[in-house]
Amino acid sequence: MKAGANERVYKMSFARVYPHYIAKAEKKGRTKEEVDEIIFWLTGYNENDLKRILEDKTNFEDFYNNAPRFNPNASLITGVICGYRVENIEEPLMQKLRYLDKLIDELAKGKPMEKILRK
Known part of the structure; x- marks a missing residue:
């Protein structure tokens, strides 16, 4: 993704996307x-x-940067979302954002919660 496109996503409010999840x-x-x-x-x-x-209406950048405890097991989240392999996304903030997208995708595909939560 281009830097400008990333910035637009980072400044978008989490409240705007949450209902879509x-x-x-x-x-x-x-x-x-x-x-x-x-x-x-x-x-x-x-x-x-x-x-x-x-x-x-906290934006995505603040949502992730102020997260109390980003889960250390997030690195176990792999696969493709929006055409990108989440484990290969180099921009840390975008990777965190795509981790959530991937988990919601897995939920919608019927995966059991213990698998989604990498237990």
């Missing part, structure tokens, strides 16, 4: 709670944090 999951019979569980596992945020992030 939920819709993608629910369309395939999964739940908002499962989407939230994935977000909490990946970032270390909790329910109150997420509520504040959505209300404040």
